[in-house]
Amino acid sequence: MRPETEGELAEAIRGATGPLAVRGGGTRGIAVAGEALSLAGLSGITLYEPGALTLVAGAGTPLAEVEAALAAEGQRLAFEPMDHRGLMGTAGEPTLGALFAANISGPRRIQVGAARDFLLGVRFVDGAGRVVKNGGRVMKNVTGYDLVKLMAGAHGTLGVLSEVALKVLPRPETEASLRVAVPDAGAAVRLMSQALGSPFDVTGAAYDPAAGAVLVRVEGFADAVAYRLGRLEAQLAAVGESARLEAEASVAVWRAIRDVEAFHGAAGDVWRLSCKPSEAPEVAARIGAEALLYDWGGGLIWALVAPGMDLRARAGRYDGHATLVRADAATFERLGRFQPQPAPLVALAAGLRAKFDPKGILNPGLMG
Incomplete structure (x- = not known):
């Protein structure tokens, strides 16, 4: 099914007699049982006010279209969403609705927040075929249910996004990064914590063990970037040798980190772990x-492991969770994509699904 309007989307869900596999651009390689429900027809920017830093678009709008419109006005999506195609070996085009449905956030999350923090309002169709609107076009505090935040990260299991309103930010004049040699993960986490705790407005902090180096990024006006990077370099000089990456070189290296390019084409399963940076080396x-x-100063770990390995069992107890991102169907079936939740959270999630998707037809089984 490929509805062209929100009304057609609501009609399709109301009339569904079985499971629906909600589909954006198909770039994350997620397979769900059910009839495919494509959002590609709900595409296009319906409102863009650069002066108000606000954009409204259909959920099926290609991310590239949004980014091109923003770039023309010297603006951007500040949360730096990942492009999964290289890691997953998929084609297609990332879409705006899928981005927010999965709350996809990149390296800059440590400074500006996650994708959900830029979501101002949503329109969606729930599992009963009802059109729901929540939020608006300006950031404000409201009473009642914050369905905007609820939909971000629900992966289409509570409702199918039809339109999103979001906040955008100006694009900085330039950026630059420091590459600092470190002896091990413990030293890397300490260095990243030091950089993030500095007054120099760091917008990226990552560690590549294969290269034995930490990368730290600053952005802004050229003079300010040069000054802040110089101060950071002096502050971190005692840790190890450093090198500067200016402008385009910095952009390229952070794109590689964002998209986990080091794992592209590599055999094995891919996991994504969230944890306290202080626990990262041990985990x-x-x-x-x-x-x-x-990435995220050590709060996010990407791991490439042998096929079929139960990473959660190996990781043991820690304050965080692990998501299986890439594996074969049998491994997903055996281990599950998302971290198993405690019984109280399972009951709460089941209650929400019963409320928003009483027929249990939206991406069934995807989140447990």
């Missing part, structure tokens, strides 16, 4: 991964 050591990449 990573227990995993025994073939390759690792740390």
Whole structure:
């Protein structure tokens, strides 16, 4: 099914007699049982006010179209969403609705927040075929249910987004990064914490164990970037040798981190772990991964492991969770995509699904 309007989307869901596999651009390689429900027809920017830093578009709007419109006005999506195609070996085009449905946020999350923090309002169709609107076109505090935040990260299991309103930010004049040599993960996390705790407005902090280097990024006006990077370089000089990456070189290296390019084409399963940065080195050591990449100052770990390995069992107890991102169908069936939740949260999630999707037809089984 490929509805062309919100009304057609509501009609399709109301008339569904079985499961629906909600589909954006198909770039994340997620397979769900059911009849395909494509959002590609709900496409196009319906409102863009650069002066108000506000954009409204259909959920099926290609991300590239949005980014091109923003770039023409010197603006951008500040939360730096990942492009999964290289990692997953998929085609298609990332879409705006799928981005928010999965709350996809990149390296700049540590400074500006997650994708959901820029979502101002949503329109969606729930599992009963009812059109629901929540939020608006300006950031404000409201009473009642915050369905905007609820829909971000629900992966289409509570409702199918038809339109989103979001906040955008100006694009900085330039950026630059420091690459600092470090001896191990413990030193890397300490350095990243030091950089993030500095007054120099760091917008990226990642560690590549294969290169034995931490990367730290600053953005803004050229003079300010040069000054802040110089101060950071002096502050971190005692840790290890450093090198500067200016402008385009910095852009390229952070795109590679954002998209986990080091794992592209590499055999094995890919996991994504969220944890306290202070716990990251110990958790990573227990995993025994073939390759690792740390982002968010150590709060996010990408791990490439042997096919079929139960990373959650290897990781043991820690304050966080692990998501299986890439594997074969049998491994997803055995281990599940998302971290199993405690019984009280399972009951709460089941209650929400019963309320928003009483027939249980929207991406069934995707989130447990």
